[in-house]
Amino acid sequence: MRPHSHEAADKVDAAMESSAEGMRALWVSLAGLGATTVIQALVVAFSGSVALLGDTLHNAADALTAVPLGVAFWLGRRSPTRRYTYGYGRAEDLAGVVIVTTIAASSVAAAYAAVQRLAHPQDVSNLWAVAAAALAGFAGNELVARYRIRVGRKIGSAALIADGLHARTDGFTSLAVLAGAAGAALGWRQADPIVGLLITIAILSVLRQAAREVYRRLMDAVDPALIDHAETTLRATPGVLGLGQVRMRWIGHHLRAECDVIVDAGATAVQAHTIAVDAEHALIHAIPRLRAATVHADPDPRGGTDHHAPLTAHR
Structure with a gap:
């Protein structure tokens, strides 16, 4: 039996409204995390902190997840066709694959930078700026996390909720940079690259969770x-x-x-x-x-x- 259609117009309107809210959440997140990333990148340039570099790369990857998700939300608003009879909603799953790949790439870059710094130790300068950038990273991620989770729950987007939880995790990795700066201030030259490696491990943990969720969606898993x-x-x-x-x-x-x-x-x-x-x-x-x-x-x-x-x- 085909689905009844007495609420069809309402469903279409609700779907378009939810996608519009999702798009708005993504662009606000992109702007917030983009600004945070730029601030941290500037501090990395004159401080030489690889711990902050790892956090910056992670924040940049998280900001860029807005792009594939935005494309997926836009496609999801298109009407079904005779070829795509269920519509284009599964584009969100393909966006998840892109997001997982981006997170993986950021973890590789962060690990490489940390290992290189362990092999060739260097002093970290402007520790006060590193600490300030770490706090900015935490604040930016927490604000974005709350917004994504709230909108994700409202529109029923598991991907947006997961992205919000991801941003919250990133906030705590930003705080880890403070530990590296404190160790460097006490004269421990290896503190910064060691914290960079710990941040890489945190990124890998997020990668595992994200990959599991994307796999389940691709395999049509439900609660x-x-x-x-x-x-x-x-x-x-x-x-x-x-x-x-x-x-x-x-x-x-x-x-x-x-x-x-x-x-x-x-x-x-x-x-x-x-x-x-x-x-x-x-x-x-x-x-x-x-x-x-x-x-x-x-x-x-x-x-x-x-x-x-x-x-x-x-x-």
Whole structure:
């Protein structure tokens, strides 16, 4: 049964509004982190701190994640076509791949700089400026993190929420630069590159989490609790006697579902259709970010008739 459409216009408007909010969050984040990165890069240039360099590279990579996500949000607003019948929401998953690659590249660059400085120690100058830049990095990341998480939760974008949590982690790595500056101030020349290596490890931890989330999205994984909630909702729908398969997938920052419900074998086509529509309607109201559900009504097999016999060989 095709999804009912009495809320179609509202869904399209909501989708466009959520994408617009996501785009706004991305550009604000790009501006904030971009300014932070420029400030830190200037301090790196005249201080020679590789710990701050690692943090700067990480912040630059985090700022640049706005570009692929922005492209994905823009594509997600396009209407489905006969080739892309589900629309372009999965572009957000491809953006996730680009983001993971960018984070990986920043970790390699930060590690290389730290190892080189360990092999060839140098004094770090202008420690007060390094400390100030570290605090600026923390403040910039925390502000961006709060904004991304708030907007991500509002529009249901897992990618934007994950990006916000990533920015929050970056803020704490910025604070680690303070430890390097303190060690250098006490005369420990290796403090700065060692902190740079620790920041690289923190970046790798973020990389692992981001790669796991992107992998799960590419593999159509959803939170099992959503399936449990959907099954409970379907069973509570009047006329539903049982359930078959219940499947969900993310397309961008919206969910789609495919469900099989069992109805009375004596029900007419109109009655079965009504039950399926009621089930879909209940799901859309019960599951956050669910845009549409395809509900298939199966006759109750307890009468001994296999209503799927023609498909047995194909299954």
